[in-house]
Amino acid sequence: MNTQATPSPQFYLTAPAACPYLAGEMERKVFTHLVGHRAAEMNDLLTQGGFRRSQNIAYRPACEGCRACVSVRILAGEFEPGRTMRKLIASNRDIVGTMLPPQPTTEQFSLFRRYLDDRHQRGGMSDMSALDYAIMVEDTHVNTRLIEYRIRAPGDGIGDKPKGELVGVALTDMMSDGLSMVYSFFNTRLEKRSLGTYMILDHISRTKTLGLPHVYLGYWVKGSSKMNYKTRYQPQEHLTPRGWERYRPEEDALENAFLR
Known part of the structure; x- marks a missing residue:
């Protein structure tokens, strides 16, 4: 024994x-x-x-x-995109997401740096080097994946790894009850594509395909305009002192x- x-x-x-x-x-x-x-x-x-x-x-x-910080998870199985989100998905039908091992590349880091320079010049990650990025991706003892989002280049076959422009990357944990979006970044200059929204919608779709219930989005901070986007994906649950409870925007x- x-x-x-x-x-x-x-x-x-x-x-x-x-x-x-x-x-x-x-x-x-x-x-x-x-x-x-x-x-x-x-x-x-x-x-x-x-x-x-x-x-x-x-x-x-x-x-x-x-x-003020509240954990948020989307109820993927119940989620149905509205008209605006369906149009967004359709407008990005030329984007292909490929799930890969957590291995950093120079191409990813270049996109990461442009994203930080455009969106987070004064943030805590603003001075991250290529080595820092590599550590962020590789330093994990859990089931982590990178999802690369590329615009499919002419001539790419359906079964081929897309060779087109890299426009987004998500660092994602594979969990027993869904996917947890650890960090994501994208080409901020492609504003009409709303790539941040698109990547969340793609994670919801992947979670449904896996037959799992949740997409974890991290923290929503009530009163912070930076975090307002997280409540767009309904239905969702918030972690309260009583446990996970369905969030009701009307309340x-x-x-x-x-x-x-």
């Missing part, structure tokens, strides 16, 4: 730092390391409990006096109207 106890994860708390989403607020995070043979299992459990993954770290907000709108 094996009486050896299974090691439990050790959790740590970061020092306070300025919140990147809400002016005047300070943020703290609780985190643990995702390493060893149980890393994938722990990633599943922690993601379902409101954590996010960055490299081999799982973290969640632990701010004093603020609970949120009523509350906002009352507060005004």
